[in-house]
Amino acid sequence: MLTFEQKLAVIESFPELTRKDVSMKRVNFHYEESLYDKKIVVYHLHPNGNGFVYVGNLPQYQADDKGFVNIRDFSETELRSIVADAVDYLSLEPEPPYDKTWTNRDNIKLDLVYEEPFWNIYTGKNLEESFGTFSDAEDYLIDQGFKEPK
Structure with a gap:
């Protein structure tokens, strides 16, 4: 499991994300260029290592009802991949109606x-x-x- 500092380093390597410190030493990261109302990519990253990444309804992830995946036990590769997928998800135009x-x-x-x-x-x-x-x-x-x- 990555430490809080290691997770921060991975997430902060995405220049398109904006850090927002929140209560209880938790940190959120927003993608301001999102094509949707949803802008939070990383939600409540906590010094204990817990945190969530928004993936909406991407089929390769087991997200909760709000579209978030817990990243507590993610490796660096897994974390980098899920954050990249989340940014892509929020930056792609929706499928045209078919x-x-x-x-x-x-x-x-x-x-x-x-x-x-x-x-x-x-x-x-x-x-x-x-x-x-x-x-x-x-x-x-x-x-x-x-x-x-x-």
Whole structure:
């Protein structure tokens, strides 16, 4: 486990983050250029080593209901990676809306809809399948004989 000072050194190596000292010797780091209302990347980093990083709904992390991951036992590599992912998450434009009807040769129609964070396939109003990526949903539809609309 990294010490408080080691965690600070890793986090402070991200020049895009702004340090904000808060109560009880805890420290927050904000990403002021965030494209969203959310600006806190590191939340309540405490001298005892506890702290949280905001990852929203990134699928590679087990975040709490508010989108935070506890970094108490993170290595330097893990900490550097999660902070970089958090900054990327807050700096990327959201996926554009996707809602297209795919059709097979029998003229059966399925709707592929992006509903963050999932790609859902509907038969009418009924959910048929759900995927984590567009590629997986597309592969499924093609395997089932459907073609993407032009």
